[in-house]
Amino acid sequence: MNLTINSRTPNETTRILEIEGEIDVYTSPQLKQEIVKLAEGGVKHLIINLSKVEYLDSTGLGVLIGGLKRLREAEGNLVLVGPALRILRIFEITGLDKIFDIYATEEDAAAKEGVTL
């Protein structure tokens, strides 16, 4: 049960985080730490690729919401990419699909957010 976070830097204020594994009460502090570090370092646009995430619980949702709030306050955004149907359903049943911008691909996310990859 592990979480791997691969970070890419398309430009100075944008990061793409590709997350692999399970986001739960054990691993979500790791994700939170990464998001906080990036936000404090001046990153405004965070594209989080969830396509390799197999499990997401309420603590993971909490971390994503915290990051969303932080970046929107900095006039940026935190967007989600490619969640499996199972993961997308968790956003839908909690109503959080209306709070987050969720895109099919990283390219879609970048285009809609006005970010150059």
Next chain:
Amino acid sequence: MTQTLCDTVELTIPCRPEYVGVARLAVLGIASRMPFSYDEVEDVRLAVGEACTHAVERAGSTVAQIKIVSTIDSVALVIEVSDDVPADAEPVIPDEDAQALAAAGVDQQGLGALLMEILVDEVKITSTASGTSVRLTKFAPE
């Protein structure tokens, strides 16, 4: 006379974050014994994960344990997740997190409770001075 088969599986784990995944794995196997669809099995897994998370978040650094008792019969899968964390224990979500979430209009523990309510057919939470028990019931498809 009709005989009702009723199997019970018990698992006890330390009430700490790194063990919640162990409970989920076990429940995946147990729920697979029922005539549930793939999605229903996943629902049970997430609900049990949330019940354990609820215990872990209240336990802090205590030596509490979580006991997971699963009962399978032809009608339903009943999973009781009990901890020995005193009911008056405050959640140990760090303050800044709780504030950020509250400001965003979200109560994380509320999210966990909401998920459980949606994912299984019945949720019964009982708190006493000596611990909390979450009883999750998912009925077999007719």
